[in-house]
Amino acid sequence: MTRTTGPALALDDLRVSFPSAQGPVSAVDGVSLELRPDEILGLVGESGCGKSTLANAAMGLLPESAEVSGAVRLGDRDLTILAERDLRRIRGDEIAMVFQDPSTSLDPVWTVGDQVAETIRAHRDVSRREAKARALKLMREVGIPSAEQRYGEPPHRMSGGMKQRIVIAAALANDPAVLIADEPTTALDVTIQAQILQLLDGLRQRRGTAVLLITHDLGVVAQVCDRVAVMYAGQLVEVATTEQIFSHPAHPYTEALLRAVPGTGEPGAELTVIPGQVPDLAAPPVGCRFAPRCPFATEECSIRPPLEGDEAHGAVACWHPRSRDREVTAR
């Protein structure tokens, strides 16, 4: 597969809204983001902040009712304007996705091996036997012990972690340039989570697959991500290296999010909660969507701040960014 030097996947002012009784709900509002080849980019935010909508929009998997504007560039194509037929050729081949719960992703009556082979045969003109051989190789690569025996088994005989490995094997079957992983460890036991993350990291290193890792878990981000994009109420508020985000969060929301993580403050210290509630996306606040909950908000914040910054310090969408050289107060 030819890989250009540009981003593996680029979102350009992506907007998604859904119709509702209260008017259109703007779930993703003007997100521009580049996923570089070889990197794992974490996309974090609370539930309902639009992370999954963004992922589904990038894959072209949104329901027909969704209103999408902006661009999703994979190479030199804009996926948002492709017909379903053409998208189908790209999905599972050049861009693949792993979902949260492997138990509901896999077909319960198909054998796990056939579900991996199916992805190969959907995109490559290979014989059944060849597809099976490749699927077995993939199953071994993602760490399924005695793959030959397990090939013919139905999903319910496997543990959650093993099922997620199968889902990953099927996603990687055609060596995609981009893998979108939507909360791939959330449904799994904590001990299994680390294994799956290691697996993703190893695959990225061996194959050079760019991974967009969607999670609400900052612990997951800290383990494997190179860079982090923080999303709040449908907008990107900060994009920076993982190191930057954890040591010098620039956006008040990122800072608050870090303080709300158990185990980051003093032992015995109370967890900080972010006051207020996530805004109603049918009628979001004008300007910065975090402003109503932000202790630093001023009148300026009624104008939407642009996402600005540089490579070294990351980008932040805030009129009053927290100082970059200041340690997180909780530490």
Place this chain on the structure above:
Amino acid sequence: MTRLTFVVRRLLLTIPVLWVMTLFVFMILRLIPGDPVRTMLGFRATPENVAVARHQLGLDEPLWRQYVGWLGGLLHGDLGNDLISHAPLSELMSQRLPVTLELTVLSMLLAIVIGVTLGAWAAVGSRRVRSLTDGAVVLGVSIPDFWLGIMLVLLFAATLGWLPPSGYVPFSDDPAGNLRYMVLPVATLAGAEAAYILRTTRGAMESVLQRPSMTYLRAKGIGPFRMVAGHGLRNAAPTVVTVIGIQFGVLLGGAIVVETLFGLPGVGRLIVTSINQRNYPAVQAGVLAVATLFVLVSLAVDLVVAWLDPRVADGVGT
């Protein structure tokens, strides 16, 4: 639990079911009012005549002894003798059963082809297709088979003259003629079945197509035909097969009406005639044959479902 243990267990379970069934068949006939000897000999028979006949038929023996004798015969393939003609019932059954089998199996096949095809189509089709199939289901389910049969006869036999109104020739004697006689009874019996199967297939398919696994398939780049046929139907199949099995019982009941209506010499008609004559052994043999058929179909359905859905054999909830 392995698949083999499941199969063996299921096979063993059939034995007590069949035994309880013989008990029911035997007792129910003894409990309904009416005396076969009186029916046979008529009202003028003297009490002595009745006693003699009763003794000859073994009906003066205690019930448990009659039952054990009958059951012993069954195990040797002896269904007893017809009270009226005195012919061995096993011979009679070997003539009657193929007729009922042909009728029910052909009806079921027709109903499956129509029901599954339209059901799958309705699950993925436009609103128009859905309302059309909705109408078909309501019609199919609510029209009684005896009425549908009469209407079909009126149209295709009486008015158009395309098909014979009733009668039967064995398939081995005249295959084309046999099928001509079968068309109307099969259509009559298949109508309601097709509606039930359509409804089940559509419901099962709709719920399968809403599962998250369908989004995963789309994310893998799988095309719509493969999603519907390879995954949708494949996942709906266990539900549809289960309903087909249950409906086969209904079909056997319907066969009694349809055989009578179209003059088919099957087990159903034998049962009806024999009940009127209080011909115990014949009714017993007929009901037993039909019930055994149903038990065997249920067995086959369970094995097929376990094969279609590996979770069933493993005893895992679906």
